Amino acid sequence: MSLRTAPSPVARVVTDPSRRIRSRRRLRNADLMVVLCWSSVAMAVALYLAYGGPAQVTDLASGLSALGIVTGLVGTDLILVMLVLAARLPMIDRIVGQDTAMAFHRRLGKPALYLILAHGLLLTVGYAMAAGSNVVAETVALFQGPDMALAYLGLGLLVTVVVTSVVAVRRRFPYEVWHAIHLLSYAAVLVALPHQLSAGGVLADGTVQRVYWIALYVLAFGSIALFRFIVPIVRSARHDIRVAMLEPIAPGVVSLHLTGHQLDRLQTQGGQYAIWRFWTGATWWHAHPISFSAVPTDRSARITVRSLGRGSDALGRVRPGTRVSIEGPYGIFTDAHRSTSRISVVAAGIGITPVRSLLEHAALRPGEATVLLRATDDSQSYLWNEIGALPGLRGNPIFSMVGARPHGLATWMSAEALARGVTITSVFPELLDSDLYVCGPQSWADLVIRDARAAGLPHSQIHVERFDW
Amino acid sequence: MRRRAIVLSILSSSAVLAAGWQLGVATQPQPVSQSLSQPTDAAAPATGTGGTTADGSTATPTPAAGTGTTAPSTAGASGTFTGTAAQTRFGAVQVQITVADGTITDVAALQLTDHDQKSVQISNRAAPVLRQEVLSAQSANVQNVSGATYTSDGYLTSLQSALDQAGL
Numbered sequence: 001m002s003l004r005t006a007p008s009p010v011a012r013v014v015t016d017p018s019r020r021i022r023s024r025r026r027l028r029n030a031d032l033m034v035v036l037c038w039s040s041v042a043m044a045v046a047l048y049l050a051y052g053g054p055a056q057v058t059d060l061a062s063g064l065s066a067l068g069i070v071t072g073l074v075g076t077d078l079i080l081v082m083l084v085l086a087a088r089l090p091m092i093d094r095i096v097g098q099d100t101a102m103a104f105h106r107r108l109g110k111p112a113l114y115l116i117l118a119h120g121l122l123l124t125v126g127y128a129m130a131a132g133s134n135v136v137a138e139t140v141a142l143f144q145g146p147d148m149a150l151a152y153l154g155l156g157l158l159v160t161v162v163v164t165s166v167v168a169v170r171r172r173f174p175y176e177v178w179h180a181i182h183l184l185s186y187a188a189v190l191v192a193l194p195h196q197l198s199a200g201g202v203l204a205d206g207t208v209q210r211v212y213w214i215a216l217y218v219l220a221f222g223s224i225a226l227f228r229f230i231v232p233i234v235r236s237a238r239h240d241i242r243v244a245m246l247e248p249i250a251p252g253v254v255s256l257h258l259t260g261h262q263l264d265r266l267q268t269q270g271g272q273y274a275i276w277r278f279w280t281g282a283t284w285w286h287a288h289p290i291s292f293s294a295v296p297t298d299r300s301a302r303i304t305v306r307s308l309g310r311g312s313d314a315l316g317r318v319r320p321g322t323r324v325s326i327e328g329p330y331g332i333f334t335d336a337h338r339s340t341s342r343i344s345v346v347a348a349g350i351g352i353t354p355v356r357s358l359l360e361h362a363a364l365r366p367g368e369a370t371v372l373l374r375a376t377d378d379s380q381s382y383l384w385n386e387i388g389a390l391p392g393l394r395g396n397p398i399f400s401m402v403g404a405r406p407h408g409l410a411t412w413m414s415a416e417a418l419a420r421g422v423t424i425t426s427v428f429p430e431l432l433d434s435d436l437y438v439c440g441p442q443s444w445a446d447l448v449i450r451d452a453r454a455a456g457l458p459h460s461q462i463h464v465e466r467f468d469w
Numbered sequence: 470m471r472r473r474a475i476v477l478s479i480l481s482s483s484a485v486l487a488a489g490w491q492l493g494v495a496t497q498p499q500p501v502s503q504s505l506s507q508p509t510d511a512a513a514p515a516t517g518t519g520g521t522t523a524d525g526s527t528a529t530p531t532p533a534a535g536t537g538t539t540a541p542s543t544a545g546a547s548g549t550f551t552g553t554a555a556q557t558r559f560g561a562v563q564v565q566i567t568v569a570d571g572t573i574t575d576v577a578a579l580q581l582t583d584h585d586q587k588s589v590q591i592s593n594r595a596a597p598v599l600r601q602e603v604l605s606a607q608s609a610n611v612q613n614v615s616g617a618t619y620t621s622d623g624y625l626t627s628l629q630s631a632l633d634q635a636g637l
Contacts, residue, residue, distance in 0.1 A: 031473050038481070042486050042489075131619075201588075
């Protein structure tokens with residue numbers, strides 16, 4: 001008896017073969033993306049190696065210059081990777097989700113800047129040493145080179161973009177100002193291109209390296225142009241979305257009913273969000289990421305929003321008939337990303353919105369779902385009545401947990417539930433055989449995930465939608 | 470899963486780097502051997518615009534530097550004299566002069582600054598100008614071409630060594 005080891009949590013998962021395969025494929029593709037990303041960095045270095053760069057290193061000066069060239073290549077490659085990650089490629093969104101892609105984008109920001117700064121510094125020092133001049137004279141000489149003024153402009157823009165994105169600095173600006181500055185990064189990368197092609201020997205005319213490099217630029221900027229600008233503009237024009245009605249559902253919470261043409265062709269999945277722009281004088285400059293609180297039909301869609309900032313406050317005052325443009329739908333908080341046959345759902349406060357459309361869309365049989373709705377007090381039970389009325393939840397338990405969290409304790413549960421000895425596994429007895437969907441404030445959701453992980457639930461079965469909106 | 474991504478990334482990156490290194494090593498002898506023929510190409514427009522019959526002399530580079538094949542003559546020195554290669558940040562510069570009876574009749578660039586695209590452009594622009602100036606001044610005492618300081622310095626340094634050999 002004692003020799004028999006307990007089965008591992010993963011082995012106990014009730015697998016739904018097709019879901020399991022899809023989930024595996026997604027993980028494989030996610031890994032492939034990581035591999036591609038690092039291979040592109042290696043490729044940047046390989047361009048220099050293939051050019052025969054190392055053979056030119058004979059002394060300290062040429063060594064510094066060589067290092068300067070490599071840092072420039074790698075730094076630029078990273079920036080192009082960042083652009084691709086921020087381009088909202090449908091493929092990337094489907095595989096890892098835009099949130100994860102942007103988290104990676106943010107992590108690359110500083111290393112890329114440091115590499116580009118090192119590029120400028122190392123080359124200046126290396127050239128100055130080789131020429132026997134000083135750094136200042138060399139900078140002046142470099143500045144006068146063709147395309148170099150543009151390159152320095154690009155460097156200045158890049159520093160501005162990254163400095164304004166450092167968390168402490170970013171908080172000082174309204175989001176829109178920060179975002180406008182951030183868009184300068186496109187210009188920074190573009191104006192740096194001429195000097196790469198004309199001053200650099202690695203990317204000289206007629207080389208394969210040059211073709212590859214230009215292809216990278218085309219890929220990055222093509223993705224941005226297509227998926228951040230052309231597709232949203234075409235979609236918004238085609239569907240002609242307008243505000244039909246505002247439905248206040250609680251103090252500070254409002255459902256916006258939208259109408260449009262063939263909205264089902266957006267192929268929105270329950271649990272997804274879109275980035276919305278309301279074309280009124282007070283709101284057009286602010287794009288809001290808001291979850292669908294119902295799966296769109298042919299003619300109508302519904303989103304629900306709580307006022308969390310000045311911008312979303314103004315949304316409660318838009319007039320019916322207001323034109324709305326859409327970017328999206330995005331997100332992997334969907335039933336399609338489920339890897340097991342059961343679903344466990346925890347939603348807190350306004351986090352109910354994606355959960356509402358997720359559960360509406362999911363094909364659920366009795367006994368397959370368990371839902372826990374969480375609120376600090378009764379005023380936060382947004383859309384709870386609708387959850388109970390969903391046909392897919394017939395025969396599936398829906399729990400509610402109302403009450404404030406205890407002071408000084410890191411828990412996602414109410415003080416009352418904690419005192420009763422409730423745990424995540426007592427709410428979801430079959431947690432490990434299910435996919436857990438969590439939506440609520442970030443810090444709260446982190447605590448739910450902590451408990452789920454502690455209970456043995458693997459990462460691949462946890463789905464989170466954070467909302468700061 | 471993460472481990473798989475890391476392992477595959479390392480493998481793939483290593484393969485890419487190795488391929489790059491191989492290509493670099495494979496093309497390595499070429500730039501060295503080309504360093505004589507390539508600048509000849511670069512110098513071709515120079516001899517072309519000059520209008521002299523120097524095309525033949527540039528097409529037959531004398532590989533070893535410093536050995537002027539002096540033809541015995543009565544008045545002044547005659548023959549071709551190859552200057553030493555002057556190293557600059559953007560590559561070596563080496564010129565060869567053709568002298569007839571103590572007069573420089575042609576200057577051919579065997580090697581010009583060619584480290585990168587920009588250097589090649591600058592070289593191609595500066596070489597004809599320098600050649601013309603040298604031919605009219607009959608010495609290395611000519612102005613630098615603006616925007617081509619390194620090329621000019623190297624050019625005139627190498628030229629001076631060729632002139633010294635010719636005893637001019």
